[in-house]
Amino acid sequence: MPSSSHGSEIATIETLSCNAGWRNYHFLKITTTDGTVGWSEYDEDFGPRGMTEVIQRYAPMFIGGDVMNHEQVYTRVAATARPAPYGMTAEVFGALENAMLDAKARILGVPVYDLLGGKHRDSIQVYWSHCASWRISHPNHYGSKVSDLAGVTATGQEARDRGFTAVKTNMFQYGPNGPKSWGSGFGNPYEPGLNVDRTLIRDVVKHVDALRSGVGDDIEILIDLNFNARTEGYLRLIRALEEFDLLWVELDLYNPDALALIRQHATMPIASCETLFGVRQFLPYLTKQSIDVGIVDVVWNGVWQSMKIANTAEAFDVNVAPHNFYSHLATAMSAHFAAAVPNLRIMEHDVDRLTYDDDLFTGTPTVENGRMTVPSGPGWGIEPIEEEIRRRPPVLRTNYLGIEKYRCPPTVAATKRWIAMMRE
Structure with missing residues (x-):
């Protein structure tokens, strides 16, 4: 070298x-x-x-x-x-x-965003990611256990009281033992057909309805369907969720034509591509108009390469959003990217944290009224x-x-x- x-x-x-x-x-x-x-x-x-x-x-x-x-x-x-x-x-x-x-x-002696062309914004709108989700799936680590629909509503109320303007949740099924995460795309449960039945659709609708009851009418709701269905299943879920007028429906498909078809039939914006790498993998989704929002993982891609993706997306009039559900360091990295790209939609942020997360770093994200302050200081602004x-x-x-x-x-x-x- x-x-x-x-x-x-x-x-x-x-x-x-x-x-x-x-x-x-x-x-x-x-x-x-x-x-x-x-x-x-x-x-x-x-x-x-x-x-x-x-x-x-x-x-x-x-x-x-x-x-x-x-x-x-x-x-x-x-x-x-x-x-x-x-x-x-x-x-x-x-x-x-x-x-x-x-x-x-x-x-x-400069922040990373200076290397990216400078910042367009001093603060970034963030959404509370995995809202209620982590409290259902990991209550031993985040406290405030959610074990029923009332708990989902209470978490939505908390998000509203804390000034968040948008929240994102996930798919859950409700049985006699309470809610359980549905992640068939990841083998949990194991259902290789990725089929979506009427009971699951009803449970997902109940879950989103409970969250809407908590956040009220003015806060945006997003839902992440992940890899948990195929084309017809996604279409059934999206039709069932139309009444909630979501900020976006997030889903993952390695088929830009199928995703374009879904977008054509959806009445809500479609966000996707968080698992893709580089401009070449994003390009078919942009040329086929498969997405309304391109989700970019700066941890996977690197922030410099992510800027190239964002610039390409802007040429197709598509905004981007960082995929960010890691530690505070990744949040700082994503915030520099979000500050520097002109075509930003919103930034993902996990509010529920481990009790010792703040102890691992020299600084922590500052969020007030649903907006995160862009880190200052040299580099990312914090370090482990x-x-x-x-x-x-x-x-x-x-x-x-x-x-x-x-x-x-x-x-x-x-x-x-x-x-x-x-x-x-």
Whole structure:
């Protein structure tokens, strides 16, 4: 890797992870030859497993690269993965890109948004993501357990009282034991046909109706249907939800033609694409007019590449929204992106947090009346506190929505032995 002579070359690359209750947080740290540190967050719990190992394999290719010339560093290494440019390799490159941006901004003494062309806004409208959802699925970690429709309504009332102007929830089925998350697209429950029946539709409608009762008529509601249906199932759900006049229906399909068909028949805006990488993967959804809002994951893509996606979306008169449900560091990263793009719709923000989330970082997001203040200061404006991260070692996830509370084995061989032992 070509290097410079002014101390901004990457000298070391490290990864750190910590227990985050029902998942883990993952961080990447680069240190330049002059001692500048750049941070990013990456995702291993909801993308393919093994990201940390792949980062370690690619790290030597980034060592010596000049963070002041981050686009060349990124492009040179990305060229080596041209036969398989998406998925885990793209996430690795995104994590390195984000850390390089942080380091470069710190060297220059400016916020990252200055590297992106400057900010269009000092504060960003945010929606309360997973509103009631986390309190149903993870009450042991977030408190305020929601066990019935009345609890959903109460959470909506809380969102209104706290000044939020928009909330997003998810799909739930209601049985004799209360609400349960519906995530068939992720094998929870396992229903490979991804069929949507009348009972589930009624439960989803009841859930949204209860939330509407809490937030009132003036607060926007969004719903995330994820990968949990096929084309006809999404259309049935959307028709059933028409009465709520939602800000958007969010759903995921790797078929831009099918999504375009859904959008043509929907009476509400369609948001999608949070799992896509780069302009090339977004382009078919834009050219086929499949989406009203393009959701961009800056943790996966890298903020510099995400700006390219946003600029392309603007040419098709499509606004973007960051996909953001990680830790405070990712929130800061997403906020810099949201401040810099002109075609912003709204930003995702998880309000329910772990009791120790604030202890992990040098700063926390500031939200008032449904708007987040754009972080100031060099780089992202906050950074992880390494001692606090290391105090909470990561644990091994064994399913999509829960964690077995055991410390992660350090090697693949140890992991296999650990799994065998747990199955005995």
